[in-house]
Amino acid sequence: MHGPFNRGPRRKPMGEINVVPFIDVMLVLLVIFMITAPMMTQGVQVELPKVASKPIKTDENSEPLVVSVDRDGQYFLSLGDGETPLTLDELSTKVVAILKRKPQTPVMVKGDQNVAYGQVVTLMGALQSAGVPNVGLISDPPPAEQ
Template identity: 45%
Template sequence: MGASVSNMGGKRGGGRGGRYQPLAEINVTPFVDVMLVLLIVFMVAAPLLTAGVQVELPKAQAKPLPQDSKPLEVTVDHEGAIFIVDSPINLNELGPRLTAISDNNKDVRIYVRGDTKLDYGRVMEVIGAINASGFTKVALIAEQR
């Protein structure tokens, strides 16, 4: 029940002549813990980075276009609803909204994603509204075979 204290012959520092020697080992446990947490966060967040509106794109054998900047995406789903990224919008609001998003830059590239079950006329209405707003770099998106 008693505690014994050893003074190691009156020397401090554990018998090493009183000199303090730092521990030269790196504790990697906190580093591994942080890396595992980041791995889980990125695994959960990665599927959320895809396009917001799910559409079935047509298949094509065309090569992808070179991209100089990030284009704007306009999506038309199988019911004919129009989306900019993942927010719904009416056809008559499409031009002014694209102008506001692009800061009145008419040279921005706009990709139109249309569902395969959609009427071709609806896609042409959307492209016509984009062209009527002054945007000339409009492209259709398809999946590669």
């Protein structure tokens, strides 16, 4: 019995999903992230002094807190949201708050080689009064002689 509503054999429903467009989108995103990842380095432009020294061994689990002093004598604190200029009091307050949450956080000072020595010493004194037991200094290795 063929009525007006029955117009031929029915098709079986397809039980597969076409994943080719998904793979294409994922490959495009992978290429985009591979290209943009090197551009995402953040930090204050600081010309570090060249010193031959051994690297400090740090714990793999604790990210060091880096305090920077640029050529103009401005202080910066490296956090996840970037680096903004801070006064010495604001910097001390933030360091105290961070050390309350994670007391074993190593603190490193990254000072421009052209900044006045007194500014770095003032910074180190402020960090010590904020409760930092040890302050490390960051430097670049000297260029290899040929």
